[in-house]
Amino acid sequence: MAQPNGTNGHTNGTNPSDPIPATHLLASFAANAQTTHLTAALRTKVKEVLLDFIGVTVGALTHASSTLPILTAITALQGPTVTATSPGVCTVLAQGEPRFLKQYAGLLNAALGHSLDFDDTYAPGTLHAGVTAISAALAEAESLANEGRTPSADEVMLAISVAYEATCRLGRELGYEAYSRGFHNTSTAGIFGSIAALAVLRHLDTRTVEMAFGLAGSKAAGSMQYLDNGSWNKRLHPGFAVHDAFMCVALAEAGVVGASRILEGTSGFFKAYTPSESVDLGRLVEGLGKKWEWLGSSLKPYPACRMTHAFIELSGNMQAARAKSSRVSPDEIKSVELRMSPANYILVGDPTPNKRHPTNVIDAQFSAYFQVAHSLLYEAKTGDMSPYSRLEDPAIHQLTDKISVKTDKSMSGFGAKMSVQWTDGQPDSKEQQFPLGETEHPFTRDKVEEKFMALAVPVYGETKSSQIVQAVDSLEEMSILQLLKLLR
Known part of the structure; x- marks a missing residue:
């Protein structure tokens, strides 16, 4: 393809004289x-x-x-x-x-x-x-x-x-x-x-x-x-x-x-x-x-806005390290600080009432407060829809009040920085640039199937769900009607 005008071969798309059709x-x-x-x-x-x-x-x-x-x-x-x-x-x-x-x-x-x-x-x-x-x-x-x-x-x-x-x-x-x-x-x-x-x-x-x-x-x-x-x-x-x-x-x-x-x-x-x-x-x-x-493109391990995923993973890892035989209590946490890009803050970090204390699924999916609180208290699991059964959980709402979100202009994409101050005086700071599922932090094939089965088995049953996995794997050998018949 011939290079368009401009020293780097690129021109802005709103220019009416732009030669690129x-x-x-x-x-x-x-x-x-x-x-x-x-x-x-x-x-x-x-x-x-x-x-x-x-x-x-x-x-x-x-x-x-x-x-x-x-x-x-x-x-x-x-x-x-x-x-x-x-x-x-x-x-x-x-x-x-x-x-x-x-x-x-x-x-x-x-x-x-x-x-x-x-x-x-x-x-x-x-x-x-x-x-x-x-x-x-x-x-x-x-x-x-x-x-x-x-x-x-x-x-x-x-x-x-x-x-x-x-x-x-x-x-x-x-x-x-x-x-x-x-x-x-x-x-x-x-x-x-x-x-x-x-x-x-x-x-x-x-x-x-x-x-x-x-x-x-x-x-x-x-x-x-x-x-x-x-x-x-x-x-x-x-x-x-x-x-x-x-x-x-x-x-x-x-x-x-x-x-x-x-x-x-x-x-x-x-x-x-x-x-x-x-x-x-x-x-x-x-x-x-x-x-x-x-x-x-990346698959999502958690049913929430992608901008919250690195925070969910970090929180889940902290929970796993602290919980041992029982779940973490909100009383064990003094404060939590999250840092994210300004673009992500608009969607998941703004401390509006419906983000700090969501009462419906969509608000919770777009709330870094809810997602972090839930993962710190209950862990983070692939394919898990249970967080949204806990929208009224008082422990989660107690913890969301301890979470603050700040913007960081040096951050981009779905990167996350997180600091937890535990009441025992132990600080815990983590950061992650790429959430699970990105090519830099890939979602393995076993996780793909684990997520699929968690969602499909309640609808199709285990046998048919396994047949669907096999059918998709051998897609070239099937007609589209055969596949769709299986999916009905």
Whole structure:
């Protein structure tokens, strides 16, 4: 690729004279992706994130109070004329025979997959790419199979990879700064990744993908105001993104004209959704199809905002070292000080009443106070949903009042610094740059399966859950319909 103007080959994405046709290049990447691009690393990673997605999605049936209302609402919206006997209906995981139109199946799988805040993350983009990428790919693949155009397992894996890549690269350019503007990168970037998945499976040409992207510029959304009351908006964000991706693709295929240059334009995506001065179109498109940034995605060991994970791990290690035969008492702790980046402080460290003393799951997931207090008292375990059964635990609330959070401008990413002053006079200070699951601190395969089984067994049972693990491991040998039948 020819280098754009600028001494370092990069220019800011909001410059109207910028020569980099980012929208066109990203659309071309999706339209021209080939299964020969699938490396061994990509195949392994797709299987890992797919298994994780299945687990966190069906886990919402057991652990998320929002699941039934969302299922009820979408069933009513779809209407009584669409049933399990209707042609072309698609699968929602663990809901029995297919009975949803593909756009609604995609919406539901993505919303459920994000409901526990347990889905994989991409640190440079501060987002969750898997729920949109996989939900869109599975629904479209099943829809095509229903039409007699069954995509191969390789095509599905390619669609997932391309969708992840588009979402992660867009999220990286949006940056942390997008959150200060009030937008959720998971959904604002996720709609473009979903379109990329559909483009691969439907063999769309570059022009059609560009038009779908252009239309998506008017649909990308996801308000961070959900933090005000721990609302379920957040859980729906990726679902809305997948649903609207199907709409944008259908419109583009029918010849509807979408906005041109939607990513790089003066009123385009980056201008609207982030105040970042570091948007870099050269970096956005550099190495597309050769360098797969999404391989840096990480699985989550704990069902909480990723920004709390290093603190959870540090607290759990301290608890394990002190507890011996019994759990730590809040009376043993005089004070706790946490340090984090200013960007993370906005989401998990601000000492508002609903963070210091959360009363619902979402507020607790975004509270460094609650997560640290719980881990210091009760330990930190992979795949454990029990913290949210203790929202009213007086010991936790006693301890959260002893926790202070400070910002540290020298810190970045998901790094954590933590100091505990024990009442016996013993100080305890720890720090960690990378939470468990990042490539620098990897989540081992046994942990992947441990997490999956913890979430899947209550829904599928142990035998079927083990069969799903085997099926995903041998994905190339299965048809998409065989896999989805197993997941029903």
